[in-house]
Amino acid sequence: MNWFFLSLVTALTQAVKDTFLKSAMGRTDPTLSMLLYSAGAAAFLWVFAVGSPEAVLTAAFWPLLVLAGALGGVTFWLYGLALRRGDLSLTLPMLAFTPLFLLITSPLTLGEFPQPGGVAGIALVVAGAYVLNLRERRNGLLGPVKALVTNPGSRIMLLVAIVWSIGANLDKLGLQASSPALWAASVYTASALALVPFAARRLRQSLRELPGFPYAIVAAGLLESVGLFCQMHALPLTQVSYVIAVKRLSIIFGVLLGAMVFREPDLAHRLPGAAVMVAGVFFIAVFG
Template structure:
């Protein structure tokens, strides 16, 4: 992986932890994320206008990938909102981010019949996943499989599977855009705006009729605008970095550096408790991140 790709992913990870903090502190509703996506889309819409002639010429396959990606983003945001409403940031956030590390390579292998990951990469991804399993624990002797059967963990699983889904779909869509002659930045900047629009197509009916939440009024406009801007900017950096790697699994794994950032924010800012198993789990995850990035 190139130093530029690593740098983009690290900046993105910091911003990702930031907007998750805003989501946890401000609201745990799907309505909040719908407004955030909409406002973020408006802020970055000039980037789409700039590349519209190239976007309009994209083949039908791209638009189907975009529509499917919007659905996955909707499921991700919904799962995250519901999980935050029922769990702590230092448990929900790491699990939601770590689970796709194993899911994405499996999806890539099933979809393409091959993988470019080395034994070291697989070991690192395995350590990231093992570390995440310790995060819900307060004491090791209290471990029980029921700890992973709470409603919050169920929503986390939905968010994680949806993350794996949009990661693979978006990587394929970006490759189509590059094949049509678009640069990495033009492809990424256009796609984030289009994806936000596709996400809203699925999310708005779900918010109104699925979760019964009112769409009237922006929940805390300033924080919602900031979160929306962070959401779009974060993923723009990830999409650009996707064009610089041989397989999307590398990006999905390395961006999990946001996990320790999220836990630290939960402990020092939100005053959430932290236990020895959680600290040890984070240490294992960090070792896995180092192995993947080398």
């Protein structure tokens, strides 16, 4: 199947998933929310894995799984904090920087470097995050950047983007050591287990705050499993940075959903940034 279509499906599911998660976190501890979410995604992914062809594991599978699971647990913990503390339209744009960081991590870990057209597309995706806050230019050339990083949720999400630029490469290595379905289910199971120490610190209080079972988190887990299943099948078909750049179209959808569902302001000022991101995706798909 076409890698671009698979990556686009991932982007759509990511945006809707983030909307469900933010809705749930208005009532639930973010760490417990992310634990339930990752465990739910793992359960759905194991359903996909059971119906997939049997995978042959290489010796690198287990070390990669331990490392990717540990990074995944830390990342989900940070991700939940970011969504809790900031608007979708301010936190999600920070993930556009993941493809930029991949320009450093992918050559080091996989020996991959995109073609000039792909570099231009990635640059446009990152530039779109700048344009999203272009009205802050009145505070200087770096005003749009400062507008993002002065928000606590945005600062945390920038850390997520950095860690994900490493994790995406580990995913590709994990796919080579197993199979898309098995790796996706295994890494989310490992990530959920890595979150347990974070959630255990205030588990009793978190459970008391839980207003019945959070079905929004179940929906988020299902959407994540579908998106990740598509992503894992897209990664072997092209370079990691291209898949992640297209996946970052979730930022556009997230900004729109943030305005429609949570009534977040400044949609008119952020749509031009979304258009720049679309142009970047076009460069990646056509010239990358």
